[in-house]
Amino acid sequence: MSVLIRTIQRAHRLKQTFSSPRISNVLSQTLGFSNSAHVAESVTKSPFESNILRILRNEIEYQAEYAPPHQPVKEFKSFIVEERPGEQVVTLKGKFGDNEDIKIEATMFDGFEHVPAYGDDSSGVNVRLHLSLIVDISKGEGGNELEFVCSAWPDSLDVQKVFMLKRGKMSTRPYLGPDFRNLKPKIREKFCEYLDARGVNNELSAFLHEYMMNKDRIELLRWMDRLKSFVEK
Known part of the structure; x- marks a missing residue:
């Protein structure tokens, strides 16, 4: 009883x-x-x-x-945030000056690294989550496009590769440039300053991590609700 x-x-x-x-x-x-x-x-x-x-x-x-979760924000500084429910990629769009269009595509969390834990954490290990970013900067229709492939950590944004693209007119096996990490430090520094002036920096990385944490909770709840509805039928 x-x-x-x-x-x-x-x-x-x-x-x-x-x-x-x-x-x-x-x-x-x-x-x-x-x-x-x-x-x-x-x-x-x-x-x-x-x-x-x-x-x-x-x-x-x-x-x-x-x-x-809370209602996702629609703007971050000069960028408009676009996303579709159920998708793993979030898009940010913005402008710089009169003729530059900036488009950023960010994944949900796609990796992590172990870091030492401090304080009262008995496990002794924490993780830093990772996001991947593709940053496209273009000037007008049909022109060249500068593309950056970046790693976004909670407190930093690192450039991995830089491509110069010609949309719609790419050769079969184009030369896309050297590995960014092999460039001279001064060149790497100037590219980072170039991105920072356009709002692609550590602050954006921190925002995206917070945004994706919220999106991860939203998508989990949505997935569980759909699964529950299916079983209930």
């Missing part, structure tokens, strides 16, 4: 949680789906399906309650 009472109490608490205005607002406004209270299942589910649904509902409840 006590087990039955606890089960009923748990179901009632889940229903109250998912119908609460705060969590419902987080899920509906940020993720774009209606998070109504759990409806009665018209078809009896197998124990396996019921267990999956219970785990998914508990995880959605936890994520929405303790790590709720």
Whole structure:
């Protein structure tokens, strides 16, 4: 009897949680789906399906309650931020001067490195997450395009490669230039100053890491909700 009472109490608490205005607002406004209270299942589910649904509902409840995402921002300094729900790439567009167009494509987290932990962390190891950036700078239609491939860490942005491209007129095996890391330090320094003047710098890297952390939570919640809806049918 006590087990039955606890089960009923748990179901009632889940229903109250998912119908609460705060969590419902987080899920509906940020993720774009209606998070109504759990409806009665018209078809009896197998124990396996019921267990999956219970785990998914508990995880959605936890994520929405303790790590709720916020509405993504649409601008960062001179850049407009564009993204599509469910995609792993975020695009930033901006201008520099009268004739330069800047387009930045940033991945979601695609790698990490281990770093020593400090303080009370008993594990002794932390990780730094990594993003990849492609920065295209063009001047008018049909002209040359300067492209930078960059690594974005939480506190720094490093240039990996620099290409000079001619859109639509590339040869089969074009020469794309030397490895950026093999260039003389003075040349590398000037390229970094060139990007910094256009807002492609450590501050942008920090913004993108914060943005992607939020997007990662949004996409996780969206994925779990779609999975839950599929199993419920």
